[in-house]
Amino acid sequence: MQRVMEVARERVALLRLLRSAGGLTVAVLAGLAAIGVAAAPVLAILVRHLVDAMVSGAPYLWPVAALAGVMLLRQAGEIVGEAVDAVARKQIDGAVRSRVRRLTLAPSDITHLEDPAFHDLAARAGDQGITWRVRSPGAASVGQVKITVRMLATIATAGVLATYFPFLALTLLGVSLAIRWIIRRQWMYLESVKDAATPERRKVDYWADIAAGPEAGKEIRVFGLGGWVSERRLAAHYAWMADYWVIRRRVLRRQWTTGLLAAVAALLALLVPGLAALHGELSVGELSSCLVAAWGVFAISVMGPEAFDIDYGRTSVTALRALESRRSSPRTGVPAPGGVPEIRFEGVSFAYPGMPRPVLDGVDLTIGAGERLAIVGISGSGKTTLVKLLAGLYQPTSGRILVDGVDLCDLDPQGWRRQLSVLFQDFVRYPLTARDNITLAAPEASGSDEEISALAREVVDRIDTVLWRTGTGGRDLSGGQWQKLAIARVRYAVSKGRRVVVLDEPTAHLDVRAEAEFHERVIGGVGSASVVLISHRLSTVRPADRIVLLRDGRVTEQGSHDELMAEDGEYARLFRLQASRFTSEGAAR
Numbered sequence: 048m049q050r051v052m053e054v055a056r057e058r059v060a061l062l063r064l065l066r067s068a069g070g071l072t073v074a075v076l077a078g079l080a081a082i083g084v085a086a087a088p089v090l091a092i093l094v095r096h097l098v099d100a101m102v103s104g105a106p107y108l109w110p111v112a113a114l115a116g117v118m119l120l121r122q123a124g125e126i127v128g129e130a131v132d133a134v135a136r137k138q139i140d141g142a143v144r145s146r147v148r149r150l151t152l153a154p155s156d157i158t159h160l161e162d163p164a165f166h167d168l169a170a171r172a173g174d175q176g177i178t179w180r181v182r183s184p185g186a187a188s189v190g191q192v193k194i195t196v197r198m199l200a201t202i203a204t205a206g207v208l209a210t211y212f213p214f215l216a217l218t219l220l221g222v223s224l225a226i227r228w229i230i231r232r233q234w235m236y237l238e239s240v241k242d243a244a245t246p247e248r249r250k251v252d253y254w255a256d257i258a259a260g261p262e263a264g265k266e267i268r269v270f271g272l273g274g275w276v277s278e279r280r281l282a283a284h285y286a287w288m289a290d291y292w293v294i295r296r297r298v299l300r301r302q303w304t305t306g307l308l309a310a311v312a313a314l315l316a317l318l319v320p321g322l323a324a325l326h327g328e329l330s331v332g333e334l335s336s337c338l339v340a341a342w343g344v345f346a347i348s349v350m351g352p353e354a355f356d357i358d359y360g361r362t363s364v365t366a367l368r369a370l371e372s373r374r375s376s377p378r379t380g381v382p383a384p385g386g387v388p389e390i391r392f393e394g395v396s397f398a399y400p401g402m403p404r405p406v407l408d409g410v411d412l413t414i415g416a417g418e419r420l421a422i423v424g425i426s427g428s429g430k431t432t433l434v435k436l437l438a439g440l441y442q443p444t445s446g447r448i449l450v451d452g453v454d455l456c457d458l459d460p461q462g463w464r465r466q467l468s469v470l471f472q473d474f475v476r477y478p479l480t481a482r483d484n485i486t487l488a489a490p491e492a493s494g495s496d497e498e499i500s501a502l503a504r505e506v507v508d509r510i511d512t513v514l515w516r517t518g519t520g521g522r523d524l525s526g527g528q529w530q531k532l533a534i535a536r537v538r539y540a541v542s543k544g545r546r547v548v549v550l551d552e553p554t555a556h557l558d559v560r561a562e563a564e565f566h567e568r569v570i571g572g573v574g575s576a577s578v579v580l581i582s583h584r585l586s587t588v589r590p591a592d593r594i595v596l597l598r599d600g601r602v603t604e605q606g607s608h609d610e611l612m613a614e615d616g617e618y619a620r621l622f623r624l625q626a627s628r629f630t631s632e633g634a635a636r
């Protein structure tokens with residue numbers, strides 16, 4: 048019973064999706080549905096009048112005209128229906144995809160983006176691509192309309208047959224629905240097998256993207272990985288489909304049961320009215336009507352394409368519901384304090400979801416208002432993670448981050464981020480204009496052409512140059528030019544009022560001159576804002592007010608460059624190691 052309720056809920060949810068198709072489309076669908084429901088029983092009735100008139104020699108012009116009219120109407124309905132269905136499908140699919148995108152973007156942190164279960168649900172909820180059927184929520188929703196029409200038409204046609212043979216009508220309806228139920232169960236089982244393999248399907252998509260996308264194109268060619276990538280894609284495809292193929296073969300072998308049931312039902316549908324006509328209990332017209340009606344009832348046993356659309360697409364609805372239920376209401380909080388804040392990490396620990404060991408393990412650190420703080424440490428010591436916590440992209444597992452004494456968790460995330468300007472180590476190279484690549488760091492503000500051009504001068508002549516290598520008329524930048532543009536992005540955001548600047552490896556791609564000028568031009572140019580600078584190049588961090596060394600998830604050393612050198616600890620050792628490589632002594636070694 049619970050399962051029946053669940054299926055009914057799914058079906059209603061599918062019909063509800065129609066709201067996204069727009070009023071006019073739904074109205075036309077409803078009109079076509081009415082024609083679809085009425086056509087089959089009306090045809091069965093008209094056939095009787097036509098045949099009886101012909102047999103008795105009465106005029107049969109009007110039954111012919113009526114019959115032709117209904118058939119024409121049904122045919123026209125099917126033609127128009129194809130187009131309207133396509134429109135409705137597209138509108139619903141578009142709406143569902145937008146919904147999934149909104150749900151993906153809604154959380155103010157990024158924990159969900161690293162949860163495979165979230166990605167599986169998002170893949171199921173969205174358009175599932177084109178296999179031999181279009182597997183999408185729109186197709187399922189339109190399919191639900193069609194199946195509803197078919198069911199109502201079948202019941203009405205069974206009603207026509209029941210006026211002569213109620214028991215036959217009921218039996219035929221029962222057997223036809225049973226056949227349908229069996230086939231549907233088999234296909235649903237198959238669909239659940241495929242659904243369970245969604246993580247495998249994502250791997251197929253990954254390998255397909257790697258093979259065809261521009262990102263990995265260079266390495267694939269230089270490493271000679273073309274064949275290997277194709278094999279991995281194929282292997283992923285087999286891993287995804289292997290169980291499915293085995294089970295599908297088993298299901299196909301079992302089709303004889305439904306074939307047998309169908310043969311018995313067809314025999315009954317022919318024999319019962321036929322024998323009655325032989326015994327003079329039915330006129331030829333009534334016999335024709337019964338046969339047409341019986342065939343109409345029997346037709347419901349055939350799983351039309353819409354049934355597959357529903358069973359393939361209903362997983363979208365279930366997944367969308369699951370995504371909705373995971374949605375937490377957007378985090379709000381108190382407005383971020385005004386002015387340049389003091390930021391204090393108090394015993395902050397953090398482990399990535401699903402990871403056994405914490406990356407940060409009791410970090411105590413204060414970033415004074417207006418301070419130029421550098422964070423150094425070996426690769427993987429947690430520098431970027433600290434920045435992500437500072438930006439509120441993750442919550443500390445324990446401990447807290449205070450902004451002018453207010454817990455970061457209690458601050459309005461959007462308001463807090465309006466105070467930050469972050470240049471991530473893996474900053475995004477947006478396939479947009481140079482202007483957009485700069486101004487999107489402070490989308491709420493507007494910048495004059497002059498100021499944007501001044502910021503972009505070193506990189507491009509025209510700020511409206513499109514930086515999209517695969518786009519028509521676009522051009523690409525070198526790694527260092529992109530980094531300069533990303534730095535321009537930060538400077539722009541600071542000019543629009545950001546008060547805390549975070550720079551994660553901002554000079555990694557810069558040439559020697561640009562690196563040498565970095566401190567004066569970029570750090571010196573941020574005015575009273577605080578700066579958190581992360582770099583492996585210790586020459587870059589040397590002028591900072593304070594340098595912090597992260598090790599084993601904790602702050603182990605801190606002080607100015609001179610203080611740390613005097614301390615002669617890990618920082619001093621790393622600094623000497625780097626410096627020695629530029630001295631004749633180091634070069635000779």
Ligand SMILES: Nc1ncnc2c1ncn2[C@@H]1O[C@H](COP(=O)(O)OP(=O)(O)OP(=O)(O)O)[C@@H](O)[C@H]1O
Nearest residue numbers: 161399402406424425426427428429430431432433
């Ligand atoms: N999204 C993630 N999920 C799981 N573990 C992660 C994730 N991001 C980073 N880590 C792990 O956390 C640790 C710290 O990574 P983080 O990027 O903060 O180091 P880092 O000090 O910035 O390194 P680098 O100097 O190389 O940039 C690493 O061991 C890394 O493998």
